[in-house]
Amino acid sequence: MSPARDVQIVTRPHVDNFIRWSADKPEVVVLSADLTNSCEVGKWRDTYPERFFSMGMAEQNMLGFAGGLAREGFEPWLHTFAVFLYRRPLDQLQMSIAYPNLRVRLVGFLPGITTPGGVTHQAIDDIAVMRAIPNMTILETGDATEVESVLDIAHAIDGPVYIRMLRGEVPRLFPQDEPFTFNRARVLSLAGSTIDDPADLVVLTSGILTEEALRAVPALQSAGVTVTHLHVSTLKPFTDPTITRALQAATGAIVTMENHLIIGGLGSAVAETMAEAGISTPLHRIGLPDTYAHGASQAHLLAEYHLDAFSLVETAQTVLQRDLAIDATDLAPVRIAAAHSSAKVEAL
Amino acid sequence: MTLYAESVPDPQAMAAGVRRRVLAHVLANNGGYLSQACSAAELLAVLYGRVLRLSALDAPMHPPAFESVPGPDSPRVSGGVFHGEPSPVGDRFIVSPAHYALVVYAALIEAGRLDEAALDQFNKDGSTVEMIGAEHSPGFETTTGSLAQALSTAGGIALGRRLKDETGRTFVFMSDGEFQEGQTWEAIQALVYYRLDSVRVIVDVNRAQCDGPMDSVMTIEPLATKLKAFGASVDSVDGHDIAALTRALERSTGRPHFVLAYTDPTRGVPLLNERRPVLHYLRFTGDDERSRYQDYYDELLTVGADATQGAGR
Numbered sequence: 047m048s049p050a051r052d053v054q055i056v057t058r059p060h061v062d063n064f065i066r067w068s069a070d071k072p073e074v075v076v077l078s079a080d081l082t083n084s085c086e087v088g089k090w091r092d093t094y095p096e097r098f099f100s101m102g103m104a105e106q107n108m109l110g111f112a113g114g115l116a117r118e119g120f121e122p123w124l125h126t127f128a129v130f131l132y133r134r135p136l137d138q139l140q141m142s143i144a145y146p147n148l149r150v151r152l153v154g155f156l157p158g159i160t161t162p163g164g165v166t167h168q169a170i171d172d173i174a175v176m177r178a179i180p181n182m183t184i185l186e187t188g189d190a191t192e193v194e195s196v197l198d199i200a201h202a203i204d205g206p207v208y209i210r211m212l213r214g215e216v217p218r219l220f221p222q223d224e225p226f227t228f229n230r231a232r233v234l235s236l237a238g239s240t241i242d243d244p245a246d247l248v249v250l251t252s253g254i255l256t257e258e259a260l261r262a263v264p265a266l267q268s269a270g271v272t273v274t275h276l277h278v279s280t281l282k283p284f285t286d287p288t289i290t291r292a293l294q295a296a297t298g299a300i301v302t303m304e305n306h307l308i309i310g311g312l313g314s315a316v317a318e319t320m321a322e323a324g325i326s327t328p329l330h331r332i333g334l335p336d337t338y339a340h341g342a343s344q345a346h347l348l349a350e351y352h353l354d355a356f357s358l359v360e361t362a363q364t365v366l367q368r369d370l371a372i373d374a375t376d377l378a379p380v381r382i383a384a385a386h387s388s389a390k391v392e393a394l
Numbered sequence: 395m396t397l398y399a400e401s402v403p404d405p406q407a408m409a410a411g412v413r414r415r416v417l418a419h420v421l422a423n424n425g426g427y428l429s430q431a432c433s434a435a436e437l438l439a440v441l442y443g444r445v446l447r448l449s450a451l452d453a454p455m456h457p458p459a460f461e462s463v464p465g466p467d468s469p470r471v472s473g474g475v476f477h478g479e480p481s482p483v484g485d486r487f488i489v490s491p492a493h494y495a496l497v498v499y500a501a502l503i504e505a506g507r508l509d510e511a512a513l514d515q516f517n518k519d520g521s522t523v524e525m526i527g528a529e530h531s532p533g534f535e536t537t538t539g540s541l542a543q544a545l546s547t548a549g550g551i552a553l554g555r556r557l558k559d560e561t562g563r564t565f566v567f568m569s570d571g572e573f574q575e576g577q578t579w580e581a582i583q584a585l586v587y588y589r590l591d592s593v594r595v596i597v598d599v600n601r602a603q604c605d606g607p608m609d610s611v612m613t614i615e616p617l618a619t620k621l622k623a624f625g626a627s628v629d630s631v632d633g634h635d636i637a638a639l640t641r642a643l644e645r646s647t648g649r650p651h652f653v654l655a656y657t658d659p660t661r662g663v664p665l666l667n668e669r670r671p672v673l674h675y676l677r678f679t680g681d682d683e684r685s686r687y688q689d690y691y692d693e694l695l696t697v698g699a700d701a702t703q704g705a706g707r
Contacts, residue, residue, distance in 0.1 A: 110577070146470055
């Protein structure tokens with residue numbers, strides 16, 4: 047079993063961390079649209095009631111208020127489900143926040159298929175939409191360490207920031223003393239001794255799918271495949287030289303894995319980088335194909351849409367045209383979060 | 395702080411000047427947003443000439459040339475500089491319907507805040523004197539051209555100012571069509587919930603919109619009743635009555651306050667009545683129509699000169 051599987055599970059990492067972090071930042075205010083406990087800021091509200099503003103189920107107006115507060119020197123941190131930050135109020139997001147390049151933090155919960163809430167709650171196109179918004183920075187968290195350290199990263203950016211946030215029971219995949227670094231991928235495996243050494247497979251993963259990839263990479267390595275694996279947390283800008291160098295070192299194939307449509311997200315950003323750098327290695331994008339998802343458990347949806355660890359193995363076999371003789375039992379075990387965990391205030 | 399309101403000309407004369415300048419511009423450019431000047435001239439004249447507490451400018455300012463849109467390496471350029479240095483006790487003024495830009499520019503000229511040569515740059519490439527006011531355009535403190543967004547932004551500004559213990563008011567100028575947008579009602583709901591009584595909204599109820607008379611597009615009445623039901627205070631006034639507008643705008647009610655200024659979108663240019671029911675944008679049908687507007691303009695200048703002399707006596 048890979049050491050990566052001996053992961054600590056952190057329950058609701060955002061709750062107390064955000065309270066501690068906000069203590070010496072009086073400019074930080076929180077706006078919520080009736081999903082306060084669901085977005086783990088109920089305790090924050092009770093700690094800082096004078097800085098918490100309930101805006102009701104009215105996201106268009108909430109984004110406008112956020113823009114106005116930012117103009118007056120405050121730093122609004124909007125907490126709601128991701129879909130309600132960019133689908134319904136996209137014009138407000140663009141005109142009242144993004145165009146004037148205001149310091150508003152959009153903390154979007156339930157990215158992709160992390161919710162059984164079905165199509166209405168699953169933000170599967172958020173990165174694609176947000177990447178097409180000038181001035182927007184896009185960050186995605188993949189574990190508890192990133193949930194904790196993304197706050198400093200966002201706080202330092204002089205413009206709007208969208209964060210794909212995790213909640214509930216979150217694994218700690220990365221050491222707590224190795225925080226989120228802006229626009230710098232984490233190197234999780236190297237095919238050789240450096241990022242420039244040739245790799246049969248260069249795997250780039252983001253968000254919750256990094257945990258899936260971590261289950262599969264040891265099996266691939268055991269089967270003799272050389273793998274360079276990067277975890278990507280900054281999706282815009284997408285100018286990290288580490289990524290370009292890793293892509294240039296790929297000899298067999300490049301595979302991206304994302305909890306998002308394969309259109310417009312990590313896979314598309316990698317394709318653009320490859321095209322601009324003249325990298326002609328085949329690229330395979332694991333993610334939702336051009337489809338909506340539906341309401342079911344995360345584990346079920348990961349398997350149904352071929353987003354799980356074994357999908358990476360299958361993809362590797364196809365793109366490398368090798369029978370790697372790996373079956374599902376060779377993978378590190380699945381960590382199954384309870385569908386009705388006490389770490390969540392609702393079943394969504 | 396020096397407040398400009400004490401030294402500007404009479405709002406009645408300012409309003410006449412707004413109409414005259416906009417008509418001249420429309421004649422020179424074979425078109426423009428004339429009906430908005432007719433309906434809103436007194437509203438903007440009362441605001442800039444009487445009500446708004448804005449820092450004084452040393453002299454009318456020239457509009458800056460366009461340099462860049464806001465971005466990581468280019469700070470936001472605000473048309474709010476024409477409203478003077480912001481102060482905790484001063485007012486903010488946010489124009490929501492950005493297509494009133496020409497009328498706003500004309501009012502700023504009448505208020506002595508914008509150089510009158512600025513209109514020569516209207517809608518010219520590389521100019522900030524844009525046809526639809528942008529955030530860098532004179533008089534525009536925010537990005538508002540997508541209708542119904544300004545009131546929410548103003549709410550956030552008013553809330554932020556309250557958190558900083560500022561006592562100044564936040565005025566918003568709106569068009570009536572914006573009350574068809576759901577966001578407007580979301581904003582009113584929030585203004586009332588947070589008791590943001592520093593927000594004062596003046597609405598140009600000219601009952602005309604792009605497709606034609608409002609009642610043929612989507613009715614918003616009874617607007618005062620709806621606003622009161624939401625918990626706002628409302629004054630409905632004749633939007634061409636300087637004294638009534640001033641009284642209504644200066645009234646402190648302890649609630650977000652709405653002044654519904656009922657206006658005539660042909661006021662001061664009766665020729666526009668020939669174009670009813672669609673008044674939103676004027677483009678001359680031909681030389682004949684244009685020359686009749688030119689004759690009317692020439693007549694206005696003569697009458698205006700007489701009136702000025704009369705006032706002087």
